[in-house]
Amino acid sequence: MLYALCFLLFMIGLYCAVVKKNMVKIVIGIMVMEYAVNLFLIMLGYRAGGIAPIVTRDQLSSTLGQVLPAFISSSVDPLPQALVLTAIVISLGSLALMISICIRTYQRYGTFDITEIRRLKG
Amino acid sequence: MIGSRLPLFVAIPLVTAFVLPLFGSKGKSVATLLANLATTALLVLSVGTIGQSAVYEIGNWSIPIGINFVLDGLSSLLLLVISVVSAAAMLFSTRYMEQYTAKAKYLCLFMLMVAGMNGVVLSGDIFNLFVFLEIASIASYALVGFGCEHEELEAAFKYMVLGSIASIFILFGVALTYGNTGSLNMAYISKAIAGSGLNTGLGFALALFIVGFGLKAALVPFHAWLPDAHPSAPAPISAMLSGVLIKSLGAYALVRVLFNIFGITTSTGWLLLVLGLLSMVAGAFLALGQWDIKRLMAYSSISQLGYVVLGIGLGGILIAKGDSPTWASLAILGGLFHLANHAVYKSLLFLTSGSVQMATGTRQLKEMGGLAGKMPVTRAACTVASASIAGIPPFSGFWSKLILVVAAIGAGFYWIAAVIVFVSLCTLIMYLKVQRYAFLGELPESLQQVKEVKGSMLFAMLSLACLCVLMGLLVIVPSLKAGILDPAVKVLTDGLQYSTKIIASS
Numbered sequence: 001m002l003y004a005l006c007f008l009l010f011m012i013g014l015y016c017a018v019v020k021k022n023m024v025k026i027v028i029g030i031m032v033m034e035y036a037v038n039l040f041l042i043m044l045g046y047r048a049g050g051i052a053p054i055v056t057r058d059q060l061s062s063t064l065g066q067v068l069p070a071f072i073s074s075s076v077d078p079l080p081q082a083l084v085l086t087a088i089v090i091s092l093g094s095l096a097l098m099i100s101i102c103i104r105t106y107q108r109y110g111t112f113d114i115t116e117i118r119r120l121k122g
Numbered sequence: 123m124i125g126s127r128l129p130l131f132v133a134i135p136l137v138t139a140f141v142l143p144l145f146g147s148k149g150k151s152v153a154t155l156l157a158n159l160a161t162t163a164l165l166v167l168s169v170g171t172i173g174q175s176a177v178y179e180i181g182n183w184s185i186p187i188g189i190n191f192v193l194d195g196l197s198s199l200l201l202l203v204i205s206v207v208s209a210a211a212m213l214f215s216t217r218y219m220e221q222y223t224a225k226a227k228y229l230c231l232f233m234l235m236v237a238g239m240n241g242v243v244l245s246g247d248i249f250n251l252f253v254f255l256e257i258a259s260i261a262s263y264a265l266v267g268f269g270c271e272h273e274e275l276e277a278a279f280k281y282m283v284l285g286s287i288a289s290i291f292i293l294f295g296v297a298l299t300y301g302n303t304g305s306l307n308m309a310y311i312s313k314a315i316a317g318s319g320l321n322t323g324l325g326f327a328l329a330l331f332i333v334g335f336g337l338k339a340a341l342v343p344f345h346a347w348l349p350d351a352h353p354s355a356p357a358p359i360s361a362m363l364s365g366v367l368i369k370s371l372g373a374y375a376l377v378r379v380l381f382n383i384f385g386i387t388t389s390t391g392w393l394l395l396v397l398g399l400l401s402m403v404a405g406a407f408l409a410l411g412q413w414d415i416k417r418l419m420a421y422s423s424i425s426q427l428g429y430v431v432l433g434i435g436l437g438g439i440l441i442a443k444g445d446s447p448t449w450a451s452l453a454i455l456g457g458l459f460h461l462a463n464h465a466v467y468k469s470l471l472f473l474t475s476g477s478v479q480m481a482t483g484t485r486q487l488k489e490m491g492g493l494a495g496k497m498p499v500t501r502a503a504c505t506v507a508s509a510s511i512a513g514i515p516p517f518s519g520f521w522s523k524l525i526l527v528v529a530a531i532g533a534g535f536y537w538i539a540a541v542i543v544f545v546s547l548c549t550l551i552m553y554l555k556v557q558r559y560a561f562l563g564e565l566p567e568s569l570q571q572v573k574e575v576k577g578s579m580l581f582a583m584l585s586l587a588c589l590c591v592l593m594g595l596l597v598i599v600p601s602l603k604a605g606i607l608d609p610a611v612k613v614l615t616d617g618l619q620y621s622t623k624i625i626a627s628s
Contacts, residue, residue, distance in 0.1 A: 010294070017287060026283055033290045037297060044301045080300070083249055087293060090256045094289075097260060098282055101267055105275045119273050 002043060010036035023102045023112045027095070034091045038084045045077030053078040125176035128191040130167060131201065131240040132254075134160055139233035145226050154216050157229040161209040164236070168205040171198045173605045177246070177627045185246075185628050186307040192246035192624060195609025199458060200243040200374050202606070203465045206589070207365040208236050211358040214473050214582040217575070218358060218480060228268060228356075235261040235362065239370045246624060248296050248383075249306045255292065255338070255371050259285050262367055266355045277347075277354035284347045288337035295330035298323050309624035312383045316618055320384070331379050332393065339372020341431060342400040345424050349408070352423065353416035353485070357476020360416060364423040365469035369461055373427060377434055382613070382620040386438040394435025399541060401428030406548040414485050415475045415560065418552060419468065425545060426464045426511065432538070433457025433526050434614065440533055441615060449533040455597075455611045456525035463518040463593055467510040470586040474504040477575040477583070478560060487556065492565030496572045501561045503583040508553035510590045513546045518593030525597065 013036055016029025053075040059068050102112065109117050138160040145153040171193055178191040193201075212232065219225050238258025245251040263285060267278030300306055302323045303314035315324060333344070340348035348368070352360045380390050405425030412418035434457040440450035477500045478493065479485050494501045510517035513524075523546055530539040574580075596602050613620065 014287070017283065023279065030283065030286050030290070033287070034293075037290055037294045040294070041297045041300075044297060079306070080297075083297075083300075086249075086253060090253065090260075094256070094260055094263075094282070094286055097263055098279075098286070101263075101275060101279050101282060104267070104270055105279060108272050108275060114279075117276050117279075119276060 003040070006036055006040045006043065009039070021113055021115055023105065023114060023117075026114070027098050027102065030098070031091065031095060034087070038087055038091075041080040041084050041087070045080035047074070047076050050074055050076040052076070124171060124174045124193065125178045127167060127170070128176065128178040128193055128244060129180070131164065131244060132237050134163055134167075135233040135237035135240065139230045139237060142226050142230045142233065147224075147226070150225050153226045153229055157233060158209075158212055158216065160233060161205070161212040161236070164240070165205040165209045168198075168201040171201055173609060174198065175609070177624060179628065185624070186305050186310045189250055190246040190307070190624070190628070191244045192308075193244060194613050194620075195611070196374070196378070196458075196613040197243045199462065199606060199610040200370055201240060203462050204236065204239050204243070204366045204370060207362060207465050207469045208232075210469060210473070210582045210586050211361045211365075213578045214361070214476065215356075215358040216578040218476055218579060219356065221480065222268065222356065228265070231261045231265050231268075232359070232362075234258075235265065235367070239366060242370050243374055246309065247307050248299065248311065248379075251375060252289070252292055252296055255375065256289055258367065258371055259289060259338070262359075262363060265359045266351045266363075268356055268359070269354070274354045277350040281347045281351035284337055284344075288334045288344075291330045291334035291337070295327040295334060298327035298330070302327070307624075308378075308383050309621040312385070312618055312621035313625065315384060316621070324384075328379075328384055328390075332376065332390075335372050335376035335379065336397065337372075339368050339376060339427060339431070340401075340424055341372070341397045341427065342404045342424060345401065345405070348424060349417055349420045352420035352472075353414060357416075357472055357479065360420075360476070361469035361472035364420065364472060365465045368423065368427060369430070369465060373430055373434075373461065376431075377614065381438065381617050385618045386442050388439055388442040391435050391438030391440075391442050394431050394438055395538075396435075398428045398430070398432030398435050399538070401425060402432060402541065402545045403428075406545045406552070409552050410548060410555075412552075413487050415478065415487055415490075415556060416472065416485050418487075418556065419471050419475060422511065422549060422552060423464075423468055425549065426460070426468065428545075429523070429526060429542070430457045430461045430464065432542075433460060433529070436526075436530060436533065436535065436538065437614065441617065446533055447615065449529050451611050451615050452525060452532065453529035454614050455607055456522055456529055458610050458614075459525060459597060459607055460519075460522035462596070463510065463522050463590075466586055466589050466593060467507040467519060470503060470507040470583060470590060471511070473579070473583050473586065474500050474507065477579060480575060480579075481572045482569055487559040489566065490560045490569070491563040492561070493569070493572065494561040496565070496569070497561075497574045499574060499580055500583065503587045504561065505557065506587045506590050508557060510593075512550035512553055514550075516591075516594055518590050521594045521597050 013029045013032030059071040142153045176193045180189045238254045241254030263282040267274050303311045337344040409421035437450045437454035510519040513519045527539045
């Protein structure tokens, strides 16, 4: 169910990026898509009632010399969180560049409407 | 030890990229020298990787916990191509970029793009591949809009929107793959898929990868951004974009995912073949009608990348059927050899177009004419590159097209051989048009004062032109073929054995 909503969010972003005529709205659409994917990644590692994947002293088994099976079965997956952090940083970089291109374009053309910004064709 | 040298391919351009902006406008010549040194060092290093294979584990963490760099025949071929083109383009930029302000920033973005591409071809971890792909893409968006004029900004925005959507598709694909296989290392993903087969999630991930990398590679019908973006960039960057960026970020990554991770099947092979055919034919027809010299070349890039994908797709179909391994490896050889050839002659063509634009101040073929007398070296370089791309013996393009035709006939796909020859003819016509309108005919009044370009620009063009003539040796001389091309072909024909090799070597 949650995955379906996440996919819906992705499709809304894609729709917005493809259909809208305003440059800023296209950028917003792309960012919505990005967040939908980030949300999806986070949900992959989510576990209801899970604990943080940090091993403390009382989760180490003294006899086995390794972490308790209970820790493994209840901690959330830390990898997607690391991926999402990286993905957020990347999307921040591309968002900054996209917005600056929008601002420069507005200075040149005086409009955000992509149907009026059409010097290239063929 | 070749393995311990692998991180240098990313580290050298990355460190150079962050040092360069410190030089500002006063130390421009020092910055240029430094950037040229870096690309030359990469060229030397990549020649050293020929025929080698190695796995490097970052921070000594063994896979699947750590991240690894994998050098095999295919990565080595791509590294070599990237280094050759970037060294030539950097040499060309030394003079050409004097027209623009903020040269140090340009050099920084250039080096970032190289770092990203080297990372993509070396990475053995699919999320890392995505990260490097984004580094290279974001640098290229900024470079396309570098001039900050009307057309450049428009093209950069178009390119950036489609490129970002492609990246998000790829990230979504990575997420789905991780969710279904529990690993991000390509070797372990491949092992998990071979064990469990394709389920719905993985099938969807495969579709997302094909669309994402197809957009990056500008295959028809995902090509809309390329003819705007490539001509708008400064000429050395057009050479980099058409020469190597669409190949390493698009074609290489797509082929790696299809052959080594998911395993090639008849249907994905046919998909590649059809995408390749569409790109070849549509790109060639659209190029014929162009009057802007760089736009014409950009459309012809789409068409030429079609050859690469067609060859590899044909090989994939034959591998999946499993009845004619000789023809399969011949088709893949043709595709990969064409990739290397196209990188060299298309970057040379864009460099010559840059010289012409710098000398005459226009890109419109109709405003040019009679430049042969004024710019003899540029004209000679352009003729060599045109002969190569059209497939006139003994230039490089002839050999790769010949191999593709022979493989298609040998495998019984006669109609494909016919299409290859037909598109080759269209290519010949479009470059005759360039020759006729730019270099022959009457010199217009306005261009009487035109002078040939000088120094490093000439040297860059001449060295690429020599390569165009000599590239044929790569298939004629058996030792060169066995050293450079055969290992690359073997990576693809081996397919899923990739994972067992990587896992065994760690």
